[in-house]
Amino acid sequence: MAEFLSSIIPNVMDKPEQLWQAFVETIQMVGIGGVISLLLGIPFGVLLFTTKPGGILENRPVHFILGKICDVFRSIPFILLAILLIGLSRLILGTGIGVKGAVIPLLCATIPYLGRQVEGALAEVPDGLVEAALAMGCSPWEIIWRIYLKEAIPGIARGVTITLISLINFTAVAGAVGAGGLGNFAISYGSNRRQTDIAVVVVIIIVIMVSIIQAIGSTVAKKATH
Amino acid sequence: MFMIRLDHVSKTFGGEDTGVHAVRDVTLHIAPGEIFGIIGYSGAGKSTLVRCINLLEKPTAGTVTVDGQELTRMPGRELRTVRRKIGMIFQQFNLMPSRTVAENVAFPLKGSGLSKEATAAKVKELLELVGLPDKAGSYPSQLSGGQKQRVAIARALASGPKVLLCDEATSALDPQTTQSILRLIKDINQKTGITVVIITHEMAVVKEVCHRVAVMDSGLVVEEGSVYDVFSNPQQPVTRSFIATTSNLGKIEQLIAAGDPMVELEPGQIIARLNYGQGNVGEATISQVSRKFEVDVSILYSNVEILGSQPLGGLVARLSGEQVSQAVEYLSQQNVVVEVLKRG
Numbered sequence: 001m002a003e004f005l006s007s008i009i010p011n012v013m014d015k016p017e018q019l020w021q022a023f024v025e026t027i028q029m030v031g032i033g034g035v036i037s038l039l040l041g042i043p044f045g046v047l048l049f050t051t052k053p054g055g056i057l058e059n060r061p062v063h064f065i066l067g068k069i070c071d072v073f074r075s076i077p078f079i080l081l082a083i084l085l086i087g088l089s090r091l092i093l094g095t096g097i098g099v100k101g102a103v104i105p106l107l108c109a110t111i112p113y114l115g116r117q118v119e120g121a122l123a124e125v126p127d128g129l130v131e132a133a134l135a136m137g138c139s140p141w142e143i144i145w146r147i148y149l150k151e152a153i154p155g156i157a158r159g160v161t162i163t164l165i166s167l168i169n170f171t172a173v174a175g176a177v178g179a180g181g182l183g184n185f186a187i188s189y190g191s192n193r194r195q196t197d198i199a200v201v202v203v204i205i206i207v208i209m210v211s212i213i214q215a216i217g218s219t220v221a222k223k224a225t226h
Numbered sequence: 227m228f229m230i231r232l233d234h235v236s237k238t239f240g241g242e243d244t245g246v247h248a249v250r251d252v253t254l255h256i257a258p259g260e261i262f263g264i265i266g267y268s269g270a271g272k273s274t275l276v277r278c279i280n281l282l283e284k285p286t287a288g289t290v291t292v293d294g295q296e297l298t299r300m301p302g303r304e305l306r307t308v309r310r311k312i313g314m315i316f317q318q319f320n321l322m323p324s325r326t327v328a329e330n331v332a333f334p335l336k337g338s339g340l341s342k343e344a345t346a347a348k349v350k351e352l353l354e355l356v357g358l359p360d361k362a363g364s365y366p367s368q369l370s371g372g373q374k375q376r377v378a379i380a381r382a383l384a385s386g387p388k389v390l391l392c393d394e395a396t397s398a399l400d401p402q403t404t405q406s407i408l409r410l411i412k413d414i415n416q417k418t419g420i421t422v423v424i425i426t427h428e429m430a431v432v433k434e435v436c437h438r439v440a441v442m443d444s445g446l447v448v449e450e451g452s453v454y455d456v457f458s459n460p461q462q463p464v465t466r467s468f469i470a471t472t473s474n475l476g477k478i479e480q481l482i483a484a485g486d487p488m489v490e491l492e493p494g495q496i497i498a499r500l501n502y503g504q505g506n507v508g509e510a511t512i513s514q515v516s517r518k519f520e521v522d523v524s525i526l527y528s529n530v531e532i533l534g535s536q537p538l539g540g541l542v543a544r545l546s547g548e549q550v551s552q553a554v555e556y557l558s559q560q561n562v563v564v565e566v567l568k569r570g
Contacts, residue, residue: 132320135280136334136385137309139302146333151324226323226365 011195019198022185023205028099029106029171029181030209036103036190037110041163042156044111044122045118046144056130056140078109078170080179102171102179104190107172114163120146121155156192161217165210182206228291229421230256235288237274250445251288256438258388261422263432263453265468266442272425275442276391279423280312281305293388312333313382314419317355319374319395321366327353327377328362335384352380356410369417372403379410388416392424396431407464407478408434429472433457433533441465454533458502473529475499478542482568488526489544491570496550501532501540501563509565511560513542519556521547542567 006013050056051063070123073081082105086096090106125148133147138167175183182202190199237249248271256262266272278290281297290297295308316385321330331349340348353359356376363452366374382390391545392411396404399416413434415422418534432439432453439456443448443464449456460466470476478499488496500512516523523543530539540563557564 024564052440053332068469126318126320128318128320128321132314133333134282134389135309135312135314136381137306139306146336147322153324224324226367 009201011189011198012201017117019185020049022180022182025099026171027179029174030071030164030167031178032103033106033110033167036107037114037163037167038160041114042118044115046122048115048149049119049122050144056143064083073108073112077175078173081105081109082174092102102174105174105215106167106170110163112168113166114159116154117159117163121152121159124155125151154221157217157220161214164213168209170205171222228255229258229293230292230423232278233289235278235285235290237283241351248276249443252447254447254450256423257419258421258463260438260538261289261417261424261436263424263426263436264442265426265429265432265439267427270442272442272443273393276393276423276425279391280309280314282285282386286452310385312388312389313387314390314391314393315375315378315382317397319378321374323366325371326362327358327364327366330366330377331380332382332385338385348384352384353386356380356445371399372407375407387420388527389421389423392422394425397426406531411435426539429468433531442448442465443547449531454536457533458538466492471540474527475529475540478527478567489568492546493569493570495544495550496542496548496566497539497569499542499565499567501555502537509561511557519547519549519553521545522551
C-alpha cells in the first residue's frame with residue numbers, strides 16, 4: 001500500500017508530518033473562525049433584518065450603518081482584505097501571521113457574509129406569524145427567539161453551510177499570505193515547486209471537508225422542515 | 227359596561243394630506259358576550275379597524291378601550307399583557323410550521339407560570355374543545371384548512387381571552403368548512419361568554435352567527451344595528467348590494483332591461499317586488515290579498531330567510547286583476563314594502 005502511494009503521490013509521502021500539520025492548521029482556522037462567525041454573524045444578521053424599515057426593531061441609522069459595513073467588507077476581494085488587515089491583526093492579537101494572524105481577516109469576511117445569509121433566511125418567515133405573535137403579546141425579543149430564529153432554522157442552516165464552505169476557501173487564500181494551513185502547503189509545494197501531486201491531494205482533502213459540511217447542513221435543514 | 231369601545235378611531239397611513247385614510251372616525255361599542263360582525267368590501271378598512279382593537283395598528287386618532295382599560299394610552303409592556311386577553315385568528319391561520327399542533331396551542335402559555343403537566347392538560351382540553359384531540363402531534367402542513375383554523379382557535383383561546391378577533395377567518399375556506407368553523411365560534415361564545423368580533427366580506431357569515439353588525443365603506447361605518455334591522459331595512463347602497471349578493475330578487479331588473487318574454491305584461495298587470503318587513507308572515511299575506519281583491523299572483527322570484535327567528539326577504543311577482551292597485555295599497559298597510567317595477 002505504502003509503496004503504491006509512494007509511486008503515485010511521492011511528494012506527499014515524503015512529508016506526511018507537514019501535510020498533517022497543514023491540515024490541523026486549516027481545521028483550527030475553520031473551527032475557530034466558524035464558531036466565532038456563528039456567534040457574531042447570526043446576531044449581526046438578526047440585527048440587520050429586524051432594524052430595517054418596518055422591522056420589529058426598526059432603526060434606520062443602525063440598519064444603514066450595518067448594511068454599509070456589510071457591503072464594504074463583502075466587496076473587498078479576500079486576498080486584499082487579508083493583506084489590509086495584517087496591521088489590525090498585529091494590533092489586536094499581536095501577530096499578523098499564522099493561524100492567529102488569519103482569524104481577524106477571516107472573521108471580517110465571514111461575519112458580513114453570514115449576516116446577509118441570515119437576513120435572507122429571516123425574510124422568508126411569513127409576516128403573518130410575526131403578526132400572530134404580536135397579537136399574543138410577544139415582545140420583540142420573544143419574536144426574534146421563538147418565531148424568527150425557530151422558523152428560519154432551515155434557511156439559517158443553509159446559510160451557515162455556505163459560509164463555512166466559503167471559510168474553507170478563504171483559509172486557503174489566507175495561506176498565500178502567511179497563514180499556514182492546507183492552502184499554504186499546496187501553494188508552496190504544489191505550485192511553487194511543481195509538486196503537482198501535493199496540490200491534487202490538498203484539493204481532494206478540501207473537497208471531502210466541503211462535502212461533509214454540506215451533508216451536515218442539508219441534514220439539519222431537512223430535519224427542521226415540516 | 228362595554229367590552230370593546232372604539233371612540234372616534236381613525237387610522238391614516240402616510241401623511242395627513244396625502245396618506246390613505248383607512249379608518250375614519252369610527253365609534254363602535256360592543257357588549258360583553260356579543261358576536262359582532264363588521265362587513266365591508268376589500269379596501270373598506272375593516273381589517274385595519276380590527277387591528278386597531280388590539281393595537282396591532284396604532285390609531286392616528288381616537289381611543290380604544292377593552293374591558294375597561296384604555297389601550298391607546300398604554301406603554302408597550304402593559305399593552306403586551308392586555309393583548310394576552312385578546313385572542314385573534316386570521317385568514318391565513320398563521321400557525322408556526324415548525325411546531326406541532328400541541329406546540330402551537332401551547333405557544334401563548336409559555337411564561338404563564340403553568341407547569342409542564344398543567345400546560346399539557348390545558349392543550350389537551352383546548353384540542354378537545356375544537357374537535358381535534360388526535361392531532362396533537364401533527365404538523366400544520368399535514369392539516370386541512372378547516373383543521374388549521376381550529377388549531378388557530380385553540381391557540382387563540384389558550385390564554386383565556388375575553389375577546390376573540392376573527393380577521394376574515396373563514397375567507398380561505400369552502401362553504402361547508404366555513405359553516406363548521408362558524409358553528410364552533412358560536413358554540414364557544416355560548417359556552418364561555420367570550421366577546422367575538424368577526425370581520426368578513428361574506429353576507430352569509432354575518433347572517434349565520436352575528437348578533438349585531440356594522441357595515442363599512444371607505445373607512446367609515448355607514449350602518450350599524452342588529453343583523454335583522456340592518457338587513458331588513460338597509461339604508462345604504464353598500465348594505466343593499468351585500469344583501470343582493472345572497473338574494474335573487476335583484477335579477478328581475480336585468481330581465482326587464484333585457485325585455486325578456488317572461489316579463490311581458492298585458493294591460494292592467496304589474497310586476498312588483500314585495501319586501502317583508504317586521505311582523506308579517508309573508509306567504510299568508512299573499513294568499514289573503516289574492517282572495518280579498520281577486521288578483522292572480524304569479525311568483526317569479528322568491529327569497530325568504532329566517533334571521534333571528536323572523537322572516538327576512540321577499541318576492542317578485544306578477545299581479546293581475548281588476549283591483550291590483552287596491553291590493554298594492556293593502557299590502558303597504560300590512561307593512562310590506564311594495565316596489566312596482568313595471569306596469570302593463
